[in-house]
């Protein structure tokens with residue numbers, strides 16, 4: 001059997017000069033660890049290049065700021081009250097349960113947050129989504145249980161790292177139960193699908209339902225709050241994802257998993273395993289293995305810099321096609337990618353022509369064609385195109401009618417020759433290159449592009 005050119009399943013270490021900058025006393029964030037849980041290389045790319053924003057991410061950031069402000073109005077209705085949130089009287093708790101922020105106030109807070117954070121750009125569609133999510137939040141959320149933390153920072157020293165989380169909301173339904181809420185601005189997963197994901201056949205929870213809540217339960221159980229004290233000795237953790245996109249008569253959509261302390265110990269073992277890999281393999285050996293999957297599509301911070309050739313990760317577009325929502329998501333992606341593909345092809349064509357002007361002959365494919373290689377026998381090729389166009393249709397018709405009555409028809413008076421260049425994908429026999437580009441050179445950024453991002 002021929003030897004594989006590269007062992008894609010166990011790639012070499014990232015070269016020394018491409019190491020991300022890791023500050024002293026680095027605290028791996030929850031979002032970094034969540035990405036790393038799917039793909040070590042994606043985590044490396046995030047460290048190296050940071051994370052570009054998107055309308056969806058900005059929508060989430062804005063919504064969380066708005067929800068936080070609204071929750072603070074509810075949890076601390078008297079600003080002069082400086083007691084810790086959980087030392088509220090029964091009367092205050094009763095009042096808290098009855099409070100709902102009027103939707104008009106929610107809307108004002110939304111616009112206040114958008115004005116204060118102009119860098120968080122959201123398009124009209126996302127602004128609309130934000131408007132109705134804030135409206136649903138105001139009309140559908142009630143807080144009957146003591147709120148013990150809003151965006152509280154919790155930290156945990158573990159395996160030589162200090163990890164931190166900021167759960168959206170911490171509530172204490174009773175002294176043995178901690179409820180951890182995470183507000184989501186995406187659409188909720190189908191209830192049955194979520195049940196399948198998070199529970200076994202006997203309806204016992206297998207895990208928290210998502211990485212974020214798994215980790216939140218671990219840090220809440222074994223870590224400390226800002227004041228250095230643990231949150232409490234809870235036996236049960238109620239992990240709630242709520243989805244203000246959907247408002248039912250009895251409140252906004254929620255997906256809840258309740259886990260006991262024993263299960264949280266298993267989640268802690270998972271986190272330790274991951275942090276061991278981060279320390280001993282990723283950081284010590286500089287090995288950040290790419291592992292493709294559906295996360296390549298919308299979670300990778302810089303998929304263009306992935307060392308795996310796209311051909312080895314296209315099926316990630318087709319992963320998890322189990323529900324109508326997955327199909328609709330993929331249909332939207334296909335449409336979006338089609339439009340982006342057309343725009344990218346235009347850019348490729350003009351960049352190729354520019355490069356050729358600077359380096360004559362650079363587009364010579366070695367078989368008589370000019371173009372850009374796609375693979376071994378496929379290329380975008382420049383094909384000269386000759387044609388004709390009518391100068392004036394009305395005059396042409398007139399001349400045609402006149403010709404029927406014997407007036408001579410002079411073709412060149414009505415039609416002009418055109419010339420153009422088509423840039424088309426063609427299957428074509430390409431001679432091997434003198435020197436093949438190494439995958440790292442091909443897919444990692446060339447030096448001048450790196451400078452732009454570093």
Ligand code: SF4
Nearest residue numbers: 039290292296300306
């Ligand atoms: S494209 Fe996929 S495999 Fe490559 S780094 Fe990103 S997430 Fe990992």
